[in-house]
Amino acid sequence: MQFHTLKDALIDELHTRPFPVIMLPAKVSSIAVLNPAPVETEIQRLAALASEWAMPAPEQGASCFYQSCDSFDIRWERHNEFSTYTVIKSGPADGTVGGADALDDREQGALALLGSDWLSSISGEIISANHIQLLPLDAAPSGREALRQYFDGERLIGGKIYDGNATIWTSMRSHSDGFTKTLVIADGINASQAGRAVRNLLEISTYRSMTLLALPTAKALLPEISTLERRLSETSEKLKQLETMEDEQNLMAELIAEATQVEKLIADHSFRFSATEAYFNLTETRLDMLREEKIPSIRTLKQFHVRRFIPAYNTCVSVVKRKQNLSQRIGRTSELLHSRLQLSLEDQNQRLLASMDNRSKLQLRLQQTVEGLSVVAITYYSMSLIKLMVDPLPVETYVPFGDALIVAVATPLVFLSTLFMVRRIRKKLGDSE
16 A cells, blocks of 8 residues: 555644643633744743753744743744744642733733743734733632723623633733733633633634624725726716717726736735635634523623624625625626627728728729720721721722721721620639639
């Protein structure tokens, strides 16, 4: 048997980027960096960090890096448009949920363990930043008021996940440190389930932000698309008012200009809107994986997405559909105008052919007239030659009539002979053609 060379690589691909295993209690801080440094540069920085904490260095060309040391676990993943850095610190909390020790650092959370100098060396723009704290049920805050204090008094969003074995709380807002806080209270989940919950929550946040990247672009395009739609409607109305070939050509030039503008809009933003659809599908998939259940009087993450996130995504989708509709309308209008141009050209060609036919008939008549005149001219010159030949001869000595009668009798014979000869030549030319 011969195995395919990619068989093992394809199976390994299914097992890349596994979820973490997190022992409770734990604190997780993560950032997603848009437009990061080249992957080689990131790997060099990770290698320096690994050396500092006595961890194995990442492999060259790797797209992910998962390592642990005595103080924390670090996870780095490289994606098409962004990179994520996640730090997990497991261990008992040193204070209350809302106390001063709830996070390692009020600005950077668990990421502060990496050192401010190393964090400042990260290139790119942070598109998503999250702090997630995982607590067992007996260490969780009691009452809604304590939860609100933890989330700086913001309105709570939450629900039970994994068949009621854990509860998540969040405000879905950036707090003073620029991070979004999430609290996971365990009531029966194990370390693997806690890791899956953290991974899903982080991916929901990141993919949601990446989805919404297209929203400002979509809003900026709306006026231009509305203008193009109005211009196309006016152009379509002009189809009813066309009278001359010049009008049709001018209208075709307008359509070409509009089509060029629409195609440029589609090409300039094709990647962003295509990526938006992919990120949206990933967000919805990760949200479904939580198997969320409602808590009375509290909005779930799913409800928040339906109320806030999906309308924003639908705005992007509507812009894409309107651009596609514009392209299709221009195509249909161009086909109609092309058909009209074809009819106009056919009519013009028919008139031209009719004119050429009339011209051919006229030319034939002129040719026949010229042929007639040519026969007369040939006869005239022929008779002049005959007369010159006959005049010196003593005709009257041998016949009882004069030179004039001979010329008179010869004239119709010469004329008929000339006419026959011309027609024979014309017939031969016609047969050869």
